[in-house]
Amino acid sequence: HFYAYQDGKAVGFIYFDPIYRNNEIISYVPNISRANADFRQGIFYTLMAHAMDVFKAEGVPHLDLGLIPLSLDPATEHQESRLLKRIMHGLYEKGNFLYNFKGLEFTKSRFRGDNFKTYCCHRRSLPALEFLAMFKLTRLL
Template identity: 60%
Template sequence: MARRIACLKQFGSHSMSFSTLQPDMSYFDKPGIGYIAYARHWGMRFVLADPVCHPQHQELMLDDFLATFSDAVFVQVSKPVIDHLHHRYRYYGTQFGSESKVDLGNWSLRGGKKQIIRTAINQARNQGLEIRESGFDPEVRKISQAWIRTRRCKNNEIRFLIRPMLIDYREGTRYFYAYHGGEAVGFVFFDPIYQNGKLVGYVPNISRSSANFKQGLWYALMAHAMEVFKAEGVAYIDLGLVPLMMDRSVEPQESRLLRGTMSVIRERMDFLYNFKGLEFAKSRFQGTVEKTYCAHRSALPALAMTAMFRLTRIL
């Protein structure tokens, strides 16, 4: 674990690098080089994010991993990973969603699309809410449980693609809370992103808020935290995954069958997950959108996709 943490702090540049250390993960380690994190479900292996290693060792890590686990599925990986898996191993590399990065050096609240953020900030102020950073408070579990009951997935906290709220390793994480009358009514937890041994960004991985705040307390919490990070000289915020937010163009290595299936899920199965609502909320920050992919062996990996949705507890 100590070696993985050291590797994370040196090469953890993927938005999900920190989440690779969540509970119930398995690891493929190459001491002195890096590691690949994966979860097992229904006899399958699901790799989470890019290998945590120096970019020049990425292909070596993938080759050695696939020599042992040749049928693994890769989830939320970057284009360089897809290119290698496709050209060398004939994997399909299908868009899985998108991420959005906000350059904090140029961040401001100006612009028409940010009106909803400004409205949320004003409402928070008018309601007497105080937003501030603090240490981890175990009592926020109550807010989380109430929030989950308002979601599409009411029975369980989503895992794997979103790391659990309660984890053993928390170094570098940041916690911002909204208080009303001394009581916490919302929060956003941020995980660190590293590059070349330096902290370069944060990703908001856990967020919860009271359903009574109509304009979205998340906007006000995010705007406050981003101003704090900007003042500290943090380079950017990665807003994290928007599942099934896919570019209209289809790339040569993609499976058209899986693309079509995921488009149907996004358009017609909103009861599973609020795909469009999440896309709208994150788009208000007007970040730079980047594609993220899943890599799979068959053109329509129906069993693997079902297993992954079960793993994440969406199903």
């Protein structure tokens, strides 16, 4: 946990979860971060930079910034559902009022890390019931 204070007042925090391999911490991933609405923008970057320095001093080899929902490769691979990919691109472009897709991608891009593709498998070309369940779990619906 990393906290930022100004004049004794909390202005922001980031909680990290460890990632293990063979019972050793190989990385951390930020789980939750918040900033005081009265504090000017940018505390997240300051806290992240400090956390990265601490993790590096501890010998942690990586920092995982987590997934960026709907940040999709523009090229469609042969095994991908073209219809689903078009819908997801449209949701990324027009659905920022539901979730801050673009803001999250911009924030993570500032750290200039390596991007890795993550795949999700489903049985149908349009997994509508699975998406409905996911939206209910995340309280979008």
